[in-house]
Amino acid sequence: MANTGTKGDKVFHAVVFAAALSIILIVAAVIAVMFQSAIPSMERFGIGFLFGREWKPAQEEFGALPFIFGTVTSSVIALILSIPVSLGIAIFLVEQAPKKLARPIAFMVELLAAIPSVVYGLWGIFVLAPLIREYIGPFLQTYVGFLPIFQGRITGIGMLTAGIILALMITPIITSVVRDVLEAVPHTQREAALALGATKWETTMIVLGNASSGIAGAVVLGLGRAVGETMAVTMVIGNSPQIVASLFEPANTIASLLAANFAEATDEMYLSALIEIGLVLFLVTFIINAFAKLLILSVASKTNAAKQG
Amino acid sequence: MSETATTFERKRRGINLLMTSLTAVCAVFTIAVLVAILGYIGVRGISSLSIEFLTDTPKPVGEGGGIGNSILGSAIMTLLAAFIGLPVGIAAGVYLAEFGKNWFGNTVRFVADTLIGVPSIIIGIFVYTLVVLPMGRQSGFAGGLALAIIMIPIVARTTEEMIGLVPHSMREGALALGAPQWRVTWNIVLPAAASGIATGAMLAIARVTGETAPLLFTALNSRFYNYYLDQPMSSLTVQIFNYATGPFEVEHAMAWAATLLLVTLILVINILVRFFTRKRF
Amino acid sequence: MESKISVKNLDFFYGSNQALYDISLDIPEREVIAFIGPSGCGKSTFLRTLNRMNDTIASASVKGSVMMDGKNIYASGTDVVALRRRVGMVFQKSNPFPKSIFENVAYGIRINGIHSNKADLEERVERALKNAALWEEVKDRLNSSAFGLSGGQQQRLCIARALAVQPEVILMDEPASALDPIATQKIEELVVELKRDYTIVIVTHNMQQAARVSDRTAFFMLGKLVEFNPTQKMFTNPDEKLTEDYITGRFG
Structure with a gap:
């Protein structure tokens, strides 16, 4: 009996160990396979690949800069729009709303994260894009049209639309992490501020100060999601590899370049260039996510220390 | 003053x-x-939902047609993904919970969390180079595999979390009776965590049902009912994408109808999970 | 005697659970009042009714009145923020903000707009730290994190923070319970010192502490006020048999 026990333990351990190992192997394989496929492109274009402004597959000219520009710009727009709203919701849920109200609201915000990307894209094409073409765009041009970013023709499809859709998609993610970090702030911090005659909002600022690195982690996590978001962006950004100031103009991101062109890339160098740019996206999101995780973890250890001290 | x-x-x-x-x-x-x-x-x-729409295959523009084959394709590939992804993910989660308090466990945890954040289109590229290129064509198998890879780290982390909620006293009770570790895990811990693990599995299934990017060039699409895993396969999400980005009004309407079906399914899963767990989901 | 705070027929509830029953007592100005009693007797809950800190608990409700300088702080329209500025509080565990030592003390001054300029602010911070007997220990590192201080120093920092907004009353909820004997002694000396300018209400589970620092003592049990008398009398010749049993250690 004891014998079968140890033997059984060994088999059991081996099976679950193999499963755990498979996760590491998958990531290693992703890196290895993509790196190998990207070699022709890397050898041919070198580091200049990242700074080239032209993307002309027919002439075998591949520059990634317009896509990097589009990815960064759309993600920054998303963050600018999403951060205040996400913080606002999280503060409302943790600091203000009664529990009975906070739970269903939190759940509804989480449902936003469950809606598939392609659905956001569909909604973006047929609801948001016309809204921007008819109302939001003209409104912005009337009042802040002197800014280069709000000049030019408004088609509704372009950088701004992509940024807004991305903002909607990352808001539930940032909100949920910020909510967790705010809840982890010891209640004594709020009491200390209140006892000094702080208003509700002044107390909230103390809480935010306590949670600052966790909030940074939440934002970085949202950034990681925005950078890698594919379908919704592909559907509304216009897929045009150009670097222009106007946010109403079409643009393109790394992820949407891949989604729109990968299936047609039959030429070896074209495929290799696409995979190289995919590898860049992979490494960037990997680093962003790792960084976010470290920031969020640091909060957990800090609040534990505060509770003990 | x-x-x-x-x-x-x-x-x-x-x-x-x-x-x-x-x-x-x-x-x-x-x-x-x-x-x-x-x-x-x-x-x-x-307005576009009907029995024909749910059972027909796509027809030339203006002749009606439906998404029956896409529903089937999504179901087949999601099942395949669950078939591969759930056992591997749950086993990995068991490892993390039961043996994972070491550097290897921490590494797996870290890699799993970052893999969850990797854009799913990257997984599509990976499976394309690994499976589609050697096979010479897109297939339902490749699509299901891509979805499975997306599921594994999610399921692993929720499983670990759920097992972590099982009271330690339960384990000790069984170990004190002389039960070997694997029996304790198999007969005591897993059943105790079963509903939580099932919850996580359902959420992971809901998540991959909505995935489009990893299917674009692995499963591609198909206009016909296809039961064979080595052939290109349609899915609800890719079909929505194609209809939405096409020029025809009737196809846009079909995209909305297919979306209604997809979103209803995903929301029902999420709401049911919420209803059955008082925990943080 | 001149009452700073006068409590009449106060009942307190957590949801449907009653935690305090019909409490009435008068707190004279510039004295130290100690609340003692076994844990769970309601002494901390009662303390927190005096600056309406229990408002932060959604299910809490109060009946009866707490008059401060003749005005009921539970009257509708009471400005709770202004009330808490007048009634400072020091908590069981020190809870400095994740800011520098200086900024911790300056916080209440800043939000309440008490200072006229930067020099005034610095002067007020210095005075508060001196009053809390902490100045000599921290004057060279005002800009370093408050978390670098020892437990006893952190608690005195929290007292300085409370003093800086010039309250009239200071509530202390077992302020020394997490401290070693030497740090405790410093806090006790400080309490006696502060009595000159402030009305102080201190909750303690340590009866010797109550005897050492307070002018009057209130003994609570099971949510009821059993006895409220000058400390001298309380510890030598209490009116109630229950008080005597508790003080002589026959229970609790």
Whole structure:
């Protein structure tokens, strides 16, 4: 009996160990396979690949800069729009709303994260894009049209639309992490501020100060999601590899370049260039996510220390 | 108190009122967006839903047609993904919970978390180079595999979390009776965590059902009912994408109807999971 | 005697659970009042009714009145923020903000707009730290994190923070319970010192501490006020048999 026990333990351990190992192997394989496929492109274009402004597959000219520009710009727009709203919701849920109200609201915000990307894209094409073409765009041009970013023709499809859709998609993610970090702030911090005659909002600022690195982690996590978001962006950004100031103009991101062109890339160098740019996206999101995780973890250890001290 | 003190106080209270109201506005706004999205899907989608739409295959523009083959394709590939992804993910989660308090466990945890954040289109590229290129064509198998890879780290982490909730005393009780570790895990810990693990599995299934990017060039699409895993396979999400980005009104209408079906399915899973767990889901 | 705070027929509830029953007592100005009693007797809950800190608990409700300088702080329309500025509080565990030592003390001054300029602010911070007997220990590192201080120093920092907004009353909820004997002694000396300028209400589970620092003592049990008398009398010749049993250690 004891014998079968140890033997059984060994088999059991081996099976679950193999499963755990498979996760590491998958990531290693992703890196290895993509790196190998990207070699022709890397050898041919070198580091200049990242700074080239032209993307002309027919002439075998591949520059990634317009896509990097589009990815960064759309993600920054998303963050600018999403951060205040996400913080606002999280503060409302943790600091203000009664529990009975906070739970269903939190759940509804989480449902936003469950809606598939392609659905956001569909909604973006047929609801948001016309809204921007008819109302939001003209409104912005009337009042802040002197800014280069709000000049030019408004088609509704372009950088701004992509940024807004991305903002909607990352808001539930940032909100949920910020909510967790705010809840982890010891209640004594709020009491200390209140006892000094702080208003509700002044107390909230103390809480935010306590949670600052966790909030940074939440934002970085949202950034990681925005950078890698594919379908919704592909559907509304216009897929045009150009670097222009106007946010109403079409643009393109790394992820949407891949989604729109990968299936047609039959030429070896074209495929290799696409995979190289995919590898860049992979490494960037990997680093962003790792960084976010470290920031969020640091909060957990800090609040534990505060509770003990 | 002087004049300035009261102005100061008034300003303070004003800021307080303004900011606390703004946070409520943020919450109301976000819920309004959710309602707007779901409402629009409902209104636009319901008008095109019919039995024929749910069972037919796509037809040339203007002749009707439906998404029966896409529903089947999504079901087959999701099942395949669950078939591969759930056992591997749950086993990995068991490892993390039961043996994972070492550097290897920490590495797996870290890699799993970052893999969860990797854009799913990257997984599509990976499977394309690994499976589609050697096979010479897109296939339902490749699509299902891509979805499985997306599921594994999610399922592993929720499984670990759920097993972590099983009281230690339960384990000790069994170990004290002389049961070997694997029996304790298999007969005591896993059953105790079963409903939580199932919950995580359902959420992972809901998540991959909505995935499009990893299927674009692995499963591609198909206009026919296809039961063979080595052939290109349609899916609801890729079909929605194709219809939505096409030029025809009738196809846009079909995209909304297919979306209604997809979103209903995903929301029902999420709401049921919420209903059955009082925990943080 | 001149009452700073006068409590009449106060009942307190957590949801449907009653935690305090019909409490009435008068707190004279510039004295130290100690609340003693076994844990769970309601002494901390009662303390927190005096600056309406229990408002932060959604299910809490109060009946009866707490008059401060003749005004009921539970009257509708009471400005709770202004009330808490007048009634400072020091908590069981020190809870400095994640800011520098200086900014911790300056916080209450800043939000309440008490200072006229930067020099005034610095002067007020210095005075508060001196009053809390902490100045000599921290004057060279005002800009370093408050978390670098020892437990006893952190608690005195929290007292300085409370003093800086010039309250009239200071509530202390077992302020020394997490401290070693030497740090405790410093806090006790400080309490006696502060009595000159402030009305102080201190909750303690340590009866010797109550005897050492307070002018009057209130003994609570099971949510009821059993006895409220000058400390001298309380510890030598209490009116109630229950008080005597508790003080002589026959229970609790």
